[in-house]
Amino acid sequence: MSQLRPLFLLILAVVAGLLGDIVSVLATLRGWPAPVMHWVSLVTLLAVAAGVVVGGWRVYRTRNRTAKRAISPLVAFRVLLLAQAAAYAGAALGGWHAGVLVDLVSGGGFGSGASWAALVQVIGGVVLVAVGFVVQAWCKIPPEDSSGQGDKGTEGVEGAH
Template sequence: MNSLRPLWVFTVLVIGVVAGYALQIIATTRGYPVPVLHWTSLVTMGAVCALTLGMGIRIKRFTSGKTKKRVNSIAAARTLVLAQASVYAGATIAGWHAGILLGLLAGAGLGSDAVKSSLVMIGGALVMVIVGWVVEQFCKLPPVDPADPEAKTEGEDEEGYAAGTN
């Protein structure tokens, strides 16, 4: 499995900014409300972060040798995929609301509910990105010294991620 590429994450963020800005302009010029997520979306984002972090801690305990209980390889792969999806989802949400914020700051000022909501959602999305990135690092096994005859590569794929066992 491939690790996250910062350039791809940045590209997703920029696409989100452009899309958010364009749709905010289109919506407001046609009399529609600004398309921002409500603050209650933070509950869902927080739940995703907590789930991702909880699963990541379980993998980290296995990779660091703090537990002898093996991790199911499917669970390890799902944890990695969830971590990477959290990074991309957070980048998309942050980009979307940053684009909306760019469009609103000129006309609405900082007192608007849409501006406040955008700022809160950008903060929550950045937390999502950070948690996803950290959990992805949890899924990597430490490098193995090839000169060490005791070295094992069991449970590691070609990218260095924990594969666990069934």
């Protein structure tokens, strides 16, 4: 399993930001509202982040052999995939809303409901990216278990290339 690449996430966020800015400019020219998710959708983003953290914490405890009941390597692998997907989604959503925010602020200043919603979504995207990196680190196989000789844990979670 390959690790998250910060440069790729940055490129994804920048491309999404450019697209968000372009679409926001076009929407403004046509008299449409800003293409921003409502701030209430942050609840969903935070629920996803919380689920990833809980799953990652279970993997971490199993990896460090402090869990009462070990989880299977397949479950640990799925948690890792979910963490990486959350990071990619956070980069895309955060970038999009950053682009829209740039257009909103440059066009009319900060303070409208759409600009606040865009800012909240940018923060939510950053949180998802951070959660992705943290949980990915929790899912790494400790150096002493790199031979695959561990007795209960996440063998093969981060080492399968």
